[in-house]
Amino acid sequence: xxxxxxxxxxxxxxxxxxxxxxxxxxxxxxxxxxxxxxxxxxxxxxxxxxxxxxxxxxxxxxxxxxxxxxxxxxxxxxxxxxxxxxxxxxxxxxxxxxxxxxxxxxxxxxxxxxxxxxxxxxxxxxxxxxxxxxxxxxxxxxxxxxxxxxxxxxxxxxxxxxxxxxxxxxxxxxxxxxxxxxxxxxxxxxxxxxxxxxxxxxxxxxxxxxxxxxxxxxxxxxxxxxxxxxxxxxxxxx
Amino acid sequence: xxxxxxxxxxxxxxxxxxxxxxxxxxxxxxxxxxxxxxxxxxxxxxxxxxxxxxxxxxxxxxxxxxxxxxxxxxxxxxxxxxxxxxxxxxxxxxxxxxx
Amino acid sequence: xxxxxxxxxxxxxxxxxxxxxxxxxxxxxxxxxxxxxxxxxxxxxxxxxxxxxxxxxxxxxxxxxxxxxxxxxxxxxxxxxxxxxxxxxxxxxxxxxxxxxxxxxxxxxxxxxxxxxxxxxxxxxxxxxxxxxxxxxxxxxxxxxxxxxxxxxxxxxxxxxxxxxxxxxxxxxxxxxxxxxxxxxxxxxxxxxxxxxxxxxxxxxxxxxxxxxxxxxxxxxxxxxxxxxxxxxxxxxxxxxxxxxxxxxxxxxxxxxxxxxxxxxxxxxxxxxxxxxxxxxxxxxxxxxxxxxxxxxxxxxxxxxxxxxxxxxxxxxxxxxxxxxxxxxxxxxxxxxxxxxxxxxxxxxxxxxxxxxxxxxxxxxxxxxxxxxxxxxxxxxxxxxxxxxxxxxxxxxxxxxxxxxxxxxxxxxxxxxxxxxxxxxxxxxxxxxxxxxxxxxxxxxxxxxxxxxxxxxxxxxxxxxxxxxxxxxxxxxxxxxxxxxxxxxxxxxxxxxxxxxxxxxxxxxxxxxxxxxxxxxxxxxxxxxxxxxxxxxxxxxxxxxxxxxxx
Numbered sequence: 001x002x003x004x005x006x007x008x009x010x011x012x013x014x015x016x017x018x019x020x021x022x023x024x025x026x027x028x029x030x031x032x033x034x035x036x037x038x039x040x041x042x043x044x045x046x047x048x049x050x051x052x053x054x055x056x057x058x059x060x061x062x063x064x065x066x067x068x069x070x071x072x073x074x075x076x077x078x079x080x081x082x083x084x085x086x087x088x089x090x091x092x093x094x095x096x097x098x099x100x101x102x103x104x105x106x107x108x109x110x111x112x113x114x115x116x117x118x119x120x121x122x123x124x125x126x127x128x129x130x131x132x133x134x135x136x137x138x139x140x141x142x143x144x145x146x147x148x149x150x151x152x153x154x155x156x157x158x159x160x161x162x163x164x165x166x167x168x169x170x171x172x173x174x175x176x177x178x179x180x181x182x183x184x185x186x187x188x189x190x191x192x193x194x195x196x197x198x199x200x201x202x203x204x205x206x207x208x209x210x211x212x213x214x215x216x217x218x219x220x221x222x223x224x225x226x227x228x229x230x231x232x233x234x235x236x237x238x
Numbered sequence: 239x240x241x242x243x244x245x246x247x248x249x250x251x252x253x254x255x256x257x258x259x260x261x262x263x264x265x266x267x268x269x270x271x272x273x274x275x276x277x278x279x280x281x282x283x284x285x286x287x288x289x290x291x292x293x294x295x296x297x298x299x300x301x302x303x304x305x306x307x308x309x310x311x312x313x314x315x316x317x318x319x320x321x322x323x324x325x326x327x328x329x330x331x332x333x334x335x336x337x
Numbered sequence: 338x339x340x341x342x343x344x345x346x347x348x349x350x351x352x353x354x355x356x357x358x359x360x361x362x363x364x365x366x367x368x369x370x371x372x373x374x375x376x377x378x379x380x381x382x383x384x385x386x387x388x389x390x391x392x393x394x395x396x397x398x399x400x401x402x403x404x405x406x407x408x409x410x411x412x413x414x415x416x417x418x419x420x421x422x423x424x425x426x427x428x429x430x431x432x433x434x435x436x437x438x439x440x441x442x443x444x445x446x447x448x449x450x451x452x453x454x455x456x457x458x459x460x461x462x463x464x465x466x467x468x469x470x471x472x473x474x475x476x477x478x479x480x481x482x483x484x485x486x487x488x489x490x491x492x493x494x495x496x497x498x499x500x501x502x503x504x505x506x507x508x509x510x511x512x513x514x515x516x517x518x519x520x521x522x523x524x525x526x527x528x529x530x531x532x533x534x535x536x537x538x539x540x541x542x543x544x545x546x547x548x549x550x551x552x553x554x555x556x557x558x559x560x561x562x563x564x565x566x567x568x569x570x571x572x573x574x575x576x577x578x579x580x581x582x583x584x585x586x587x588x589x590x591x592x593x594x595x596x597x598x599x600x601x602x603x604x605x606x607x608x609x610x611x612x613x614x615x616x617x618x619x620x621x622x623x624x625x626x627x628x629x630x631x632x633x634x635x636x637x638x639x640x641x642x643x644x645x646x647x648x649x650x651x652x653x654x655x656x657x658x659x660x661x662x663x664x665x666x667x668x669x670x671x672x673x674x675x676x677x678x679x680x681x682x683x684x685x686x687x688x689x690x691x692x693x694x695x696x697x698x699x700x701x702x703x704x705x706x707x708x709x710x711x712x713x714x715x716x717x718x719x720x721x722x723x724x725x726x727x728x729x730x731x732x733x734x735x736x737x738x739x740x741x742x743x744x745x746x747x748x749x750x751x752x753x754x755x756x757x758x759x760x761x762x763x764x765x766x767x768x769x770x771x772x773x774x775x776x777x778x779x780x781x782x783x784x785x786x787x788x789x790x791x792x793x794x795x796x797x798x799x800x801x802x803x804x805x806x807x808x809x810x811x812x813x814x815x816x817x818x819x820x821x822x823x824x825x826x827x828x829x830x831x832x833x834x835x836x837x838x839x840x841x842x843x844x845x846x847x848x849x850x851x852x853x854x855x856x857x858x859x860x861x862x863x864x865x866x867x868x869x870x871x872x873x874x875x876x877x878x879x880x881x882x883x884x885x886x887x888x
Contacts, residue, residue: 019855020447021524029301030449030523036304037515040311041553047315048557048587051322052572055583058326063578073264080260088253091244091294098243137570137577166578173570173577177561214296221294228286232279236267303522314550317637318590325586325641325653332651 015207028211035215039222042185046226049181053174053233060167062154066147067171068237070135072126076235079122080227086115087224090193090217097213102200105213109197112220116190123183130172137173175234182230185223192216242299252293259286351754351851365451366854371437372752373458375745378429379821381465385420386817388413393776393810399797410793411478412494418481419472419499423506424465426737427595430602431548432461432513434744435541437752439517441845441852442535444526444861449519457512464506471498480791482588485573485581489565497566500559507556510598514548517541526844528863532626535843535867536619539626540605543633547594547601551637555591558584582648589640597636600700600732601629603740604671607693610747611675613841614690615682618868621674628667635664645716654713661711668704672697687839688762692743695770699735703728706781721791724784727777735773742769742820749824750834754851761823768816775809842869 021027057064093108134142143151143165151168155161196216200209263282271278292298297308352368361369392413395403404410436454440447448454471477475495479488488496521534521542562584565571573579604625612619619625641649641657675697684690706728709715719725742765750756779802784790788799795803837846844863848856 020445020451026523030519032300033303033307033522034450034515034519036307037518037549040307040314041511041515041549043311043315044550045553045557047318048554048561049572050315051318051587052583054319055322055326055580056572056578058323060578073267077260077264081257084253084256084260087256087290087294088249091249092246094296095243095246095249138568141570163578166576169570169577170572170579173572177564177572218295221290224294225287225290228290229280229283232263232267232283236263236279237275311550314637318554321638321641321653321657322583322586324656325650328650328652 015205015209015211031211031215032218035218039218042222046178046181049174049178050229053178056167056170056174060164060170063151063164063167064171065237066150067168067175068235070130070133070144071175071235072129073235075122075126076231079119079126080231082115082119082122083224083227086112086119087221089115090220094210094214094217097200097208097210100208102203102208105209106197106200109193109200109213113190113193113197116186116193120183120186120190123179127176135172137169137176141169141172143168178230178234182223182226185226189220189223193220242296244293244296244299248293252289255289256286259289350853351849352854353754353851363455365447365455367436367440367448367451367454368752368852370451370454370458371433371435374428374432374436374461377458377462377465378425378433381420381424381469382429382817384469385417385425386814388417388420390810390814392417393807395793396795396803397807399795399800401793404793407793408478409476411480411791412472412476414791415477415480416472419468419477419503421733422481422595422599423503424461424468426599426733427510428461428513429599429737429741430606430744431517431541431544431598432457432509434606434741434748435517435544435602436513438748438845439520439538439541440524441848441856442538442843443521443524443529444844444857444863445520445524446855446857448516449524450516453512454516457509457516460512461506461509464502464504464509467505468499468502471495471502482592483559483562483584484588485562485565485584486575488562489571489573497563500563503559504556504563507552507559510548511552514545514552517545518549521545526861526863529861530863532623533863533866534626536608536622536625536629537605540601540608540629543629544598544601544605546630546633547598547636551591551594551598554587555595558587558591561587582644585644585647585649586640589643590637593640593643594633594636596729596732597632599737601632603696603700603737604629606740606744606747607675607696608671609841609843610689610693610743611678612868612870613747613839614685614687614693615679616685616870616874617678617682618866618870619674620677620680621670622866622868624670625674628670631667632664635660635667639664639711642711642716645713646720658711658713662708665704665708665711668700672701672704686763688757688759688766689743689747689839691763691766691770692739692746695766695773696736696739696743699731699739699770699773703731703735706731719784721789722784723780723788723790726790727780727784730777730780735777739769739773742766745820745824747839748845749827750838751845751850751852753824753828754832754834755827755830756834756838757820757823757827761819765816765819765823768812768819770816772809772812772814772816776806776813777809779803779805779809842867 015024015027017024017027021030089108089111093105093112096104096108130136131140133144134140147168148165151161151164155164193216196209196213199205200213205212259282263279263286266278266282267275291308295308297304352366361373364370364373391403392410395401395410395413397403401407401410404413436448475498477492477494477496477499479492479494479496483496483500521538525534561571561573565574570577571579573581573584575581608619608625639657639661641653642661645654645658686694706724710719710725710728746757746762783799783802783806786799788795832850834850836849838850839846844861845852848858
């Protein structure tokens with residue numbers, strides 16, 4: 001067993017081996033691989049929405065361009081910053097768990113969760129601003145007057161204008177779906193991270209909980225990667 | 239169970255690189271690039287994602303299988319997009335409504 | 338790796354020993370989860386079958402008379418489709434036989450994630466019970482395909498809840514797929530290299546890949562439908578420039594590969610049965626193995642052939658048509674290799690073999706008519722007619738259900754420890770084969786003559802063929818009910834099967850029947866290829882069997 005850190009206190013730091021596995025390496029690999037394949041399903045889960053985005057944006061780039069101007073770039077920027085930072089703290093938590101510093105793992109996990117909550121808070125502010133400006137699709141939706149004038153300028157027929165107006169709203173439908181699904185993943189992630197932090201704190205894991213923290217980390221980073229794509233696609237169309 | 243433990247230095251460097259790229263992508267969106275906005279933004283996003291996947295998610299130090307899984311999932315997304323774009327792109331070619 | 342494996346004392350009793358309800362509902366034993374699945378899919382199969390029976394009764398006469406309204410008929414065929422596809426065909430072989438056999442076949446004590454395996458059954462039951470509840474007390478009339486804009490704008494039925502039920506069930510399939518993939522990668526016994534895996538495992542691996550990569554796309558599509566209905570705005574909504582055909586793309590991106598989720602496990606079963614009852618090593622092992630993976634991959638490239646008349650671009654249609662022809666190649670390789678395995682074999686026609694041979698014939702007919710449908714020009718004419726209905730029933734029922742029943746008979750001695758009465762088994766296999774052909778072959782003719790699917794009335798000139806079809810369905814029903822009785826009755830006898838009643842190779846036959854809780858008593862080491870059968874030895878065995886039977 002070549003765990004780099006655990007050589008001195010091998011017995012108490014050794015994770016429990018479940019009875020259906022042959023050895024710890026197999027157990028660790030199985031968990032890790034399981035999470036990787038789960039992330040593959042997650043990619044495909046988002047792909048339906050990404051596909052819709054691609055198709056409609058390719059069909060009406062002007063509408064998406066106009067709609068994207070209403071996204072709050074500054075808040076989006078801050079949020080990306082917050083999320084990338086949370087990835088760093090998560091990565092550090094994994095590192096500390098590999099080294100066996102349980103206390104530091106807890107702190108890094110809490111930091112990660114706090115940053116995650118910060119992200120959701122900022123997102124909530126953004127949503128409320130957008131809803132306030134009647135940009136939530138549905139009966140409540142209103143196209144801002146300056147966009148309407150611009151759409152009238154670029155379209156030659158009433159049908160074209162109608163389509164443009166529809167696709168303008170479509171961008172917001174996709175925006176709310178994509179960021180909403182992402183936010184849902186964030187909530188799940190925060191809950192898991194907090195559970196892990198607590199289990200770590202009460203010493204629930206046999207060993208250092210390295211496998212569990214690593215797998216949680218994979219999920220967290222994945223949600224981060226999704227946002228890395230969403231930010232330019234939704235906020236930065238110019 | 240050979241964990242490669244990545245140094246704090248590497249993590250921080252990657253983090254700083256991500257920050258630089260974030261600023262770059264926002265900066266690029268203000269430049270008059272014409273139609274090149276999307277390719278530029280997506281290129282930067284891909285670089286960021288690759289950095290996160292390789293180092294934060296440890297793929298760089300992982301087995302070949304992990305590489306395959308991480309690439310394959312994006313390949314599959316590409317597959318869906320490629321066929322969809324092919325359909326929508328070629329719909330108008332015959333100039334018959336609905337075909 | 339030098340850590341000593343923790344030695345667990347194997348409980349000596351078999352996995353069925355404990356009888357309490359709690360021991361079943363909280364089990365993490367892959368074999369017990371397999372049994373839980375077996376009971377549930379059987380219930381769903383008969384509920385879906387009841388719907389089919391009503392439909393066939395309605396179609397006996399040209400007028401609508403059995404059911405009160407056309408609407409009731411619409412709900413009925415939707416119920417039949419949704420239950421049979423999502424709650425029977427997709428989970429049937431992987432979750433019952435796959436769960437039971439995969440760890441045994443690779444020399445593992447369990448799947449990689451036993452708790453997730455149990456969770457998948459609970460998720461499946463939540464989705465399934467919800468699905469049945471909705472279908473019976475309310476109904477859905479969209480067909481199992483939930484096409485927009487009908488499902489999102491016009492249908493007055495319980496589309497949202499049905500979509501949620503399908504969404505939930507999808508997760509059970511993802512969890513099963515995930516478990517299988519990880520198990521095959523990490524849990525193989527020493528010496529069990531990739532090319533020593535039974536083909537059953539290869540096929541299930543390919544199936545799991547589709548489950549993992551395809552199912553989430555279905556999940557997001559049905560959720561988008563539900564949200565669009567609830568809030569009146571969505572990405573398929575033409576009022577805001579949405580394209581209903583996009584839904585078909587996303588739906589078939591899963592649902593075409595899902596056909597292979599249903600039929601690849603059928604290939605898995607047949608690849609085990611044929612060499613055993615031909616007493617020959619399987620012909621072209623690597624070709625069959627790679628063909629499974631090729632089908633899983635190519636299966637993702639052909640979904641547009643469901644949309645030839647939908648308004649999709651004709652150029653895209655052409656490409657999808659060509660790719661659909663390509664996917665026939667790996668399927669044909671398999672059929673060729675099974676047939677070649679039979680050649681000069683020492684054939685025995687026990688019940689599982691009858692089902693397997695039936696599978697090959699029916700699947701071939703289904704596959705060849707699939708090629709007709711993949712041709713743009715023919716498809717335009719027979720689209721949405723009974724020709725399509727007959728085609729996919731030849732694949733799904735003639736393929737998957739035959740293979741499932743064959744597999745159940747083949748491994749029943751292993752699962753339960755008991756033999757079933759062979760004569761009844763043969764009779765049911767015969768009834769299923771005859772009944773199936775009588776039910777669905779006339780439907781090819783009906784479709785070719787132009788009878789559209791999904792109507793509860795039809796022109797009087799179609800009546801003769803429809804009556805034939807209904808008559809066939811009643812034979813089929815008897816063929817399906819029979820095994821239920823004699824298999825259950827066999828449980829009253831003491832265990833009499835012995836570890837290996839068929840003289841089959843494969844690790845699962847080297848442990849006692851029924852297997853013990855941890856499958857193997859000592860560490861497994863694999864030293865040879867699978868399917869080490871020899872015809873000469875088979876002759877000797879056969880002679881020996883005759884003596885035993887006569888004694």
